[in-house]
Amino acid sequence: MKKFLIPSLYLGLLIACNSPEKTIDYTQMSDEDRLAAAKEIAHQTIMVDGHVDLPYRMKVGGFTLQREILDVSVRTPDGNFDFPRSKEGGLDAPFMSIYIPAGNQQIPGASKALADSLIMMTERLANTFPDKFAMAYSPADIEANFAKGLISLPMGMENGAGLEDDIKNVEYFHQRGIRYITLTHGKANLIGDSSYDSLRPHGGLSEYGEQVVKEMNRVGIMVDLSHVSDDTFKDALAITQVPVIASHSSARKFTPGFERNMSDELIKAMAENGGVMMINFGGSFIDSTYAAGQAKVREHIVNWLAENNLSRRDSAAQAYIAEYAAANNPFPTVQKVADHIDHVVSLVGIDHVGFGSDFDGVGDSLPTGLKDVSMFPNLIAELLKRGYSREDIEKICYKNIFRVWKAVEDFASSQQ
Template identity: 45%
Template sequence: MRRPTLLCCALLFAAAASAQEAPDAAVRLAQDAIIVDTHIDAPGILMDRWADLGVEAPDREFDHPRARAGGLDVAFMSIYTSARQDDAGEAWQAAHAQIDAVEALAARHPDKFAILRSPGEVDALREGGRVLLAMGMENGAPIGDDIAELRRFFDRGIRYVTLAHSANNRIADSSYMLEKRWNGLSPFGREVVAEMNRLGIMVDVSHLSDAAVEQAVELSSVPVIASHSALRHFTPGFERNLSDELALAIAARGGVVQIPFGNAFVNPEAAADTQAYFRAVADFNRRNQELEAAGQPPQDREAFEEQWEADHPMPPTAIEAVLDQIDYAIELLGEEHVGIGSDFDGVSGNLPEGLRTVADFPNLVAGMQARGHSERTIRKVLGGNLLRVWKEVEGGAAPR
């Protein structure tokens, strides 16, 4: 999620619940199944505060020891850039620096990590307990106005692109913006979707406005993903989550909705606060523009962020909120169209009890088992569905 506040740079705390608390049957299944998490914000955090993720890093939610304890096989590293970086012309540089960081991590620990560029490489590369690092670009801003940048980022390992993030950009409208720029995708955004299809890059509709999601699903010649989007059924009025109609449209074209864990997605109170935050930011920016136009000094952004956090503490959330989302998604969409995209290291530690780090996937498995889901269904949700979509997108690419 990477809400752009000071907490993005804050230390993250270790889990209160751990994989050791899950029943043996859940631990065994988590270790045996292929678990694919489509959204972990480790690279951005590395840019803010370095840590060696090949060993235990207590201030992070992702590292190799805990990933293996939780059974995580494929971790999509989020190459995140903010709207502010886009405005400052820094997004391209920031994206490449984060890709460098992921490559360095794999090179430093070749026995623990490997870069994953194709779903067909999973079985071979994960031998020996390696965690496979795929990469997704959260916010299409780094490509700028040059569609050829998509190929360059593909060559560096990017395998999905979230078209927009917290603000409207050159490609698409954001769900967080009250005023939309394009009423969906821009003309350039339509070209971007076609080029992503041609290259074999998954189109990610998380963070997009409703109109942009609808248009991206319709335009794409292959299934699309929502890399970390919950369902609005539980959070009325929160456009960042998917409506039933949009989720069904994604599924109807063969896509998959990856359920996140962050409180702001699955807790109605937290979702309302998050939506209010972006409204408050818009008002804050408008006031500052007025002050600057009048020749007066602008208000301090850091002070605004600190006051907002003090006034809006994140409500506690139970793991059942995530399980409810998964249950509803399976009932609505079918077991072939649901997956997981945690947003670990991207929500400033605001996660449910029992799902605090990558060590905690067995707790999710145990919850699904307790609710009567079959092993087949659980394996699909943990990673099988995402790998199927990735293969279809790769298969639909133009020959190179």
Template identity: 50%
Template sequence: MRNYYFLAICLLLINCKNEIREKSKILSQETIIADGHVDLPYRLYQEGLINNNHIDLNYNTNGNFDIPKAKEGGLNSPFMSIYIPSEKTFSEGFDLANSLIDLVENVVKSNKDYLELALTPDDVINNFNNGKISLPMGMENGSPIGEKLDNIKFFFDRGIRYITLTHAKNNQICDSSYDTDRKWNGLSEFGHDLVKEMNKVGVMIDISHVSDKAFYDIIKIAKKPLIASHSSPRKFTPNFERNMSDDMIVELAKNNGVILINFGSTFVNKNSNIAFAEIDNEVEKWRIDNNYDIDDKLVAERREILINEKKPFASIDDVLDAIDHVNNLVGDNHIGFGSDFDGLGNSLPNNLKDVSKYPKIIEGLLNRGYSKESIEKICYKNFFRVWNANLKTNN
């Protein structure tokens, strides 16, 4: 008899688990899923497709994003990162930004039955209702602005809706969290003017990548809510300045902003963060010992070999822990997704390797007791609130 009860409880639990899995699949299709940071444009650029007239994405590619995977995952509004490497000069960066925007427009044209551009949250909602995936754009690195504030309006008119103020190195705007040299001790004088101008024009200010001091300088003068387009809580990766400290998350919430959680293993798990840093150091030592160029294919291959050997990947639970932490700290009005898909190489968590996996996150949130309302906020409503608030400056 006891065995019978045990079996019955097991069956009930399995049933319940299956039910939640089904519910998460339905929810991911019925609700809009927005993502603050997907590096598809630069991936296509690296694949040499920048001048191709036709870029078909309606097949299962090797990348993290394509149309079949997006459909499976219920992804509706991935922000396309117009990524400008730190080494580019102003004019190189300006030209590259324009080429990458052209590329996104071309991707949309090439897949016009499935994809559409979007300049506002309402555009995304309309496209969603028409069964189309939106590709809004954000620029990662403000270097293409140069020292000309007019370029903010120029890029706004080209469709850019956020600018990540800097990337791996300090630029004319502010210091980077990755740069040991703190040229400005935060925001430069030009950066002050730029923040005000971005608020005026209606371009969201993205504080991912900036130094802590730059963040506090920006939030002091910002008149509109900020975004962190692809950052996670520093709690799980101590000393990793690229992520946000609890105090910064609290300040961001007071500003009514949103942190869009970066899914990368090194962003959500301390051991992964350390292990990948060790791999990078090992590869660098090997490169120098063997006299290879930094861009040499063999260097990338060496890195892949070590990653595959050590498998230092985080799990979906780590991503859920990051979401939980922000929720416990400031509530559910300030969280979203900023996966960094197509920008992380081989460092995504297990079972979260591409855009088809959002239902897994929703399933995890349901298992952790999040309501449908909360999940909708995390999937898009929080991010769209901030986007709309920034656009309002134009009226």
């Protein structure tokens, strides 16, 4: 329970517990002291992020042992994730997104081939830097890696198109280490309809998609309902026998008309299922004002480039674009992300929310104060300021997603 709901009673109960740690009232601290406390919590607590797009960033940037290309074992000049910044922010287990662009769906075999290559790339990262990274296939693996000071690399497949049209690939990808599958991405696929796609060929899940959800339950892969249409979401909930997740979604209340985010109805349905919604940090996901401003800025820049006969690659254009965007499309702040967490908690309680940043996947739209993985303590400090307890923070950081993950594991074990 959040302290600000019943502050005097809550504080009295804490004092009665005779635990010095539990008597801390973070709301009464200075901002400086609260941030220090947030950093301590971040480093002492396992922190899971439901969605980080590092594998595809490595594919685009080129991953080799040559540091001049891309080596995230050291601090990198761009992107949102690398080992030093992850350690600074206290992020211990970023789910590596095995991202399959919708365009790959047009070429038979291309989606599965890309998934395999991104999995191998992630494994290579762990094998190349075993003193920094380690693969993780269960909550127990993450706990063991955390004790060793290693960053865990669990994997989730973003876009079930990687399964192609073969149900046997569900078990295949479980064996390859995939622990959640986002059923769709930007376009409808063989499994179901996408929130981003105006075409709805299945009206929700397809018959094949129903088989996929059941098979994911059987083998122990979490069902991820980020990106799917509302009808696909409801169909999946009706079929699954275990809790589901939304690995990187935010609340539609703050972005009316944006189906990619979750409505209050869907948030409540997910909570009834026992699932967890992991909040996306992207600007257009958390703030409709930012999304509208972004569209206006984009239109202005396109016109300005044409009028001045410049391309985005020109240095003069880059300087103007950066200056104009900063002046005319203010970024949301870390407080906006906390607002989404507050909303989920007010609807369904603290047990159904987590972090799903979409770092390395949402470009430069990230909020002020949450520009990369080193800045997680800023969000934790904001939550402490709003009255969240340390136990609340631990649930958001890992206990909620671990609960779902273990439930999926247990069900799969019972089916063997």
